[in-house]
Amino acid sequence: MIIDAHGHYTTAPAGVQIFRATQIASMGAPVKHPVNVSDDQIRASLENGQLKLQNERGTDVAFFSPRASWMGHHFGGPLVSRYWTEVNNDVIKRVCDLYPDRFIGVCSLPQSPGVPPEKGVVQELERAVNDLGFVGCNLNPDPSGGYWTDPPLGDRYWYPLYEKMVELDVPAMIHGSATCNRAFTTTGSHYMNVDNTGFVQLLDSSVYKDFPTIKFVMPHGGGAIPYQYARFKGLSIMAKREPFDEFLSRMFFDTAIYSQAAMEYLLKTIGVDNVLFASEMIGGVQAEDPLTGRQYDDNKPYLDAIEWLTDDDKSKLFRGNALRAYPRARARIERIESGG
Amino acid sequence: MIIDAHGHYTTAPAGVQIFRATQIASMGAPVKHPVNVSDDQIRASLENGQLKLQNERGTDVAFFSPRASWMGHHFGGPLVSRYWTEVNNDVIKRVCDLYPDRFIGVCSLPQSPGVPPEKGVVQELERAVNDLGFVGCNLNPDPSGGYWTDPPLGDRYWYPLYEKMVELDVPAMIHGSATCNRAFTTTGSHYMNVDNTGFVQLLDSSVYKDFPTIKFVMPHGGGAIPYQYARFKGLSIMAKREPFDEFLSRMFFDTAIYSQAAMEYLLKTIGVDNVLFASEMIGGVQAEDPLTGRQYDDNKPYLDAIEWLTDDDKSKLFRGNALRAYPRARARIERIESGG
Numbered sequence: 001m002i003i004d005a006h007g008h009y010t011t012a013p014a015g016v017q018i019f020r021a022t023q024i025a026s027m028g029a030p031v032k033h034p035v036n037v038s039d040d041q042i043r044a045s046l047e048n049g050q051l052k053l054q055n056e057r058g059t060d061v062a063f064f065s066p067r068a069s070w071m072g073h074h075f076g077g078p079l080v081s082r083y084w085t086e087v088n089n090d091v092i093k094r095v096c097d098l099y100p101d102r103f104i105g106v107c108s109l110p111q112s113p114g115v116p117p118e119k120g121v122v123q124e125l126e127r128a129v130n131d132l133g134f135v136g137c138n139l140n141p142d143p144s145g146g147y148w149t150d151p152p153l154g155d156r157y158w159y160p161l162y163e164k165m166v167e168l169d170v171p172a173m174i175h176g177s178a179t180c181n182r183a184f185t186t187t188g189s190h191y192m193n194v195d196n197t198g199f200v201q202l203l204d205s206s207v208y209k210d211f212p213t214i215k216f217v218m219p220h221g222g223g224a225i226p227y228q229y230a231r232f233k234g235l236s237i238m239a240k241r242e243p244f245d246e247f248l249s250r251m252f253f254d255t256a257i258y259s260q261a262a263m264e265y266l267l268k269t270i271g272v273d274n275v276l277f278a279s280e281m282i283g284g285v286q287a288e289d290p291l292t293g294r295q296y297d298d299n300k301p302y303l304d305a306i307e308w309l310t311d312d313d314k315s316k317l318f319r320g321n322a323l324r325a326y327p328r329a330r331a332r333i334e335r336i337e338s339g340g
Numbered sequence: 341m342i343i344d345a346h347g348h349y350t351t352a353p354a355g356v357q358i359f360r361a362t363q364i365a366s367m368g369a370p371v372k373h374p375v376n377v378s379d380d381q382i383r384a385s386l387e388n389g390q391l392k393l394q395n396e397r398g399t400d401v402a403f404f405s406p407r408a409s410w411m412g413h414h415f416g417g418p419l420v421s422r423y424w425t426e427v428n429n430d431v432i433k434r435v436c437d438l439y440p441d442r443f444i445g446v447c448s449l450p451q452s453p454g455v456p457p458e459k460g461v462v463q464e465l466e467r468a469v470n471d472l473g474f475v476g477c478n479l480n481p482d483p484s485g486g487y488w489t490d491p492p493l494g495d496r497y498w499y500p501l502y503e504k505m506v507e508l509d510v511p512a513m514i515h516g517s518a519t520c521n522r523a524f525t526t527t528g529s530h531y532m533n534v535d536n537t538g539f540v541q542l543l544d545s546s547v548y549k550d551f552p553t554i555k556f557v558m559p560h561g562g563g564a565i566p567y568q569y570a571r572f573k574g575l576s577i578m579a580k581r582e583p584f585d586e587f588l589s590r591m592f593f594d595t596a597i598y599s600q601a602a603m604e605y606l607l608k609t610i611g612v613d614n615v616l617f618a619s620e621m622i623g624g625v626q627a628e629d630p631l632t633g634r635q636y637d638d639n640k641p642y643l644d645a646i647e648w649l650t651d652d653d654k655s656k657l658f659r660g661n662a663l664r665a666y667p668r669a670r671a672r673i674e675r676i677e678s679g680g
Contacts, residue, residue, distance in 0.1 A: 150523070152523050183491075185544055189533075189536045189539075189541075193537065196529045201529075220568070220571070221568070223568070224564030226567060228532060228563070228597070230636055231528075231597070234629065235528050235627075237627040237628075238625070258570035259569060259570040261605065262569070265567065269601065285578070289573075290577075
């Protein structure tokens with residue numbers, strides 16, 4: 001069983017984008033128009049997209065959420081964000097129903113700058129988990145899209161969401177959306193900054209003390225964190241925080257990083273117990289690597305090539321750690337494994 | 341000859357801080373009060389600080405600039421920024437005059453959010469180079485201190501500064517200052533984000549095309565860049581930019597990174613021709629590494645321990661590349677070497 005723990009529906013049919021476009025036209029009085037997407041369109045988008053690559057690359061199940069750069073929390077206020085997020089989570093639910101052995105849902109949240117999570121975010125998480133059967137969420141620490149106007153993740157502002165995450169036993173992946181600040185590029189500097197910043201916000205907080213069982217996942221191999229491990233450890237010592245390695249042992253990191261050297265660096269720095277295999281395929285980096293002749297996001301071969309990984313290590317990386325981070329996925333994965 | 345290419349006067353005597361404090365009291369009508377700092381105070385601060393560590397650690401000359409986190413471009417507007425920057429650059433000049441064989445000056449710039457560089461920044465660079473004998477500058481891509489309100493470094497807004505840098509043949513190190521946005525920590529997430537963001541702003545620009553001889557230095561081992569090399573290369577291919585490796589070959593990276601693994605990763609990814617030895621000693625990370633029993637910023641031993649570096653490589657890392665990045669330092673370094 002190979003779980004790819006980080007995938008977005010980047011290939012969603014045009015009907016989803018048409019819904020989004022209508023939101024600009026009806027921005028003053030948001031309306032939840034019907035979304036015109038057929039099952040055949042969904043099948044085609046996946047069978048020529050993520051599912052095709054899953055088959056070619058030998059991965060079994062993807063944790064699948066709405067396209068991250070399109071979450072667009074900076075646009076339109078809480079009602080616009082709510083309708084848009086519901087539509088996208090509902091489309092993910094249809095994906096999961098059409099291919100129950102291949103996709104497990106992770107939701108996006110209807111965030112808006114300055115709108116506290118109890119006003120919509122908590123409710124949508126509850127709906128996604130209880131009604132749609134999703135197993136996690138993506139949390140954007142900067143709904144402003146590059147102006148960083150919201151309180152840091154350690155602030156009690158976010159605690160209603162954390163309470164619900166703990167109650168439902170679902171993790172949050174710290175994931176940015178598009179930037180509307182031209183200082184940044186979305187998938188380049190902004191995503192990396194979101195990763196670093198979200199990590200440091202949690203490090204500089206008592207969130208794990210207040211929620212001992214809460215789970216967070218760092219995407220993109222953790223931005224700068226593994227490479228700058230010594231800087232962050234030194235800063236933690238200076239601040240007399242909880243021992244840095246204990247903090248790190250509570251975080252999960254995915255492998256959505258695209259070179260052999262970086263993959264090995266990640267595993268050696270973070271350790272095999274806290275890393276989840278993930279490709280973020282058909283994601284931000286869609287190009288062929290001239291070094292390998294493969295797409296950059298075809299990154300499972302990097303793990304396969306690491307000779308010092310034992311079978312037990314690989315079982316953790318490809319399956320076990322994903323189930324530790326996303327406990328609600330366990331029953332589904334076991335049912336798939338038993339062919340049921 | 342061992343050059344440490346990245347040092348700040350973090351130990352400046354209290355008179356400098358007192359000047360800063362008076363700026364709050366006179367914010368409505370900025371005044372350039374006299375700065376009460378004696379030569380003996382400067383000597384004491386260095387002989388118990390940077391100079392002591394240079395001697396202990398076996399480094400000869402430091403490129404030395406005002407304390408970065410104190411540049412504080414977000415505070416008080418252009419006249420406040422001008423007076424404060426002049427005072428700090430003048431103190432660096434006194435350091436260099438007191439210890440001409442041990443410190444070479446690099447200036448900070450009197451930036452302010454939204455104030456174009458021809459209104460003070462260019463003039464202070466010219467003064468620092470021509471009148472004070474400095475060899476480079478530190479450029480902050482986010483004078484707002486964490487709200488990112490200025491145009492990206494590829495914008496023509498910055499071109500008057502670039503013209504002056506090229507005319508004077510001095511580089512800019514891309515370096516943030518304190519953040520006033522509580523989403524960030526200054527030396528943790530903010531500095532890393534500034535490194536990544538400044539790099540991507542230049543990558544996503546025609547600055548090197550328009551200024552073929554301009555030089556930029558990335559501090560802190562380059563933030564996330566070396567670890568995320570494949571991501572940025574993939575994004576460059578997608579954007580049909582100049583080949584990424586050509587772009588990288590124009591940039592300099594310092595070694596202010598604090599583990600053996602990261603040091604080797606940096607050198608293998610960027611290559612020995614574009615890396616400058618630097619410790620940023622008594623800088624952002626002042627703690628003892630429990631792994632080594634040394635201060636984190638005592639990082640020369642990591643370079644010394646790399647067996648695959650040739651003598652020629654080490655000569656580049658410790659001296660040659662610093663002189664390529666900071667050409668105006670050459671005459672001074674050669675004079676020091678000849679004992680003159």
